Amino acid sequence: MEQDDFAIFRKFTNLDHAHDIHDLLTSNGINTVIGDNSSSLDNSFGGNHAQDELEIRIDVSDFERAEAILAEHARKSLDDVPKDYYLFRFTDEELYDVLVKQDEWSEFDYLLSQKILEDRGKPVHDELLLRLRKERIEHLAKPDKDQNGWIVAGYIFAVLGGFLGLIIGYFLWTSRKTLPNGVKVYSYSEGNRKHGKNIFLLSLVFVPLSFILRAFNVF
Incomplete structure (x- = not known):
């Protein structure tokens, strides 16, 4: 089953409720994936550690039909x-x-x-x-708050040659969020994304450089 076009349809803190919705959608012919996002990088950046631990993903093209199925089920x-x-x-x-x-x-x-x-x-x-x-x-759809702390940390890790710089930079640069209508937009502002790209590119230079310097016992 291709999942490239899958996006978050609903988030839950209750496992039973998540499985109920999963079963309802599946029984109506909608391909559904249920997963745990409690340790996702999104939560680390957004500071949300206690909520939305489970998520249901479906094909973006099924969003409207899934909404109608849930509405009909609830209406009864x-x-x-x-x-x-x-x-x-x-x-x-x-x-x-x-x-x-x-x-x-x-x-x-x-x-x-x-x-x-x-x-x-x-x-x-x-x-x-x-x-x-x-x-x-x-x-x-508006960009999330500026990630100034992560930007500073990203530059530091990038210059020090740490892999964390790569991760922080790539996330700030490319992270997207799914709107209730299934449309995906960038999570952060253009300015934050530019910093993320710079951090990522710096890390690509300094990570291998740090390995070379260590290999020759430079430090």
Whole structure:
């Protein structure tokens, strides 16, 4: 199975939930890969060590169909929600926040938030949902915060001839993130990526040079 076009579709902290979604998508004919990303380099750079330990990847071309499958599955359970379900205690503002950050919530919670708002007489219509999704994707597409600490460390390791310089440089230069619509964009700003490329190229020079110098007992 070719996985070159696979991208992160959902992230989870709960193993059972991840496997439930995996089984649901697989049973509907969508090729799915589930994996552990808790030790990924993305988490090290982003400082996120406690969340999103599991991820489901699918073909980018299947994103829209997978979204529809999850929505249909969740919709069947909306009428059987316990009265003490936590979303019923959310304020209108908090429920709208769920709609804005759909990618951070389950499909069930997203649909239930719509239903609760509608039951309260609040406006929830397709145009609003499309606008919120568009704005969210535009927000997530923005480059992550500057990695000044890693940039400094990368240059130091590069000059010292360490392989870590290669890793840091390559990651800053090429790292991408997947948006909720399956589109991949560079994780870091153009400036950070230029530093990453420079660090990587410097490391390509200094790593073999350091081996040569050590071989001749220069230091």
